[in-house]
Amino acid sequence: xxxxxxxxxxxxxxxxxxxxxYKFLEDLKELAHRNKxxxxxxxxxxxxxxxxxxxxxxxxxxxIEMRLMEENMTLKRYLRVYGMRRTKHVxxxxxxxxxxxxxKLQL
Numbered sequence: 001x002x003x004x005x006x007x008x009x010x011x012x013x014x015x016x017x018x019x020x021x022y023k024f025l026e027d028l029k030e031l032a033h034r035n036k037x038x039x040x041x042x043x044x045x046x047x048x049x050x051x052x053x054x055x056x057x058x059x060x061x062x063x064i065e066m067r068l069m070e071e072n073m074t075l076k077r078y079l080r081v082y083g084m085r086r087t088k089h090v091x092x093x094x095x096x097x098x099x100x101x102x103x104k105l106q107l
Contacts, residue, residue: 003037010044013052021052025059061085067093079105 012021032039041060045053057063063082068075077096081089095106 003032003035003039005040005042007042008044009041009056018052018055022055022059025056029059029061057083062087 009021012024016024028039031037041056043053043056045065062084064084065080065082067078067080069078070076077098078093079096080091080093097104097106
């Protein structure tokens, strides 16, 4: 069950000190673990310096990357589980579609 969603972390990177971002993420992670919660945090990569992105990836329990690529004059969506602690997962890019029923992986 998802408890909360933050969309987007990217905007706080522009106006917040790195130490404050780190503390916020550590506090949120502790709260989520203590209360058995799941939070989704959305972040655009390549917006801030690489060390900030690496800091976020080091703190969170899982990272799912999403990518939009052009193939044969058509846009295709892919996702990859970059990391997911305590969970077995595929490491390759997986195509997906967004449908009226939700996200459908094309395994």
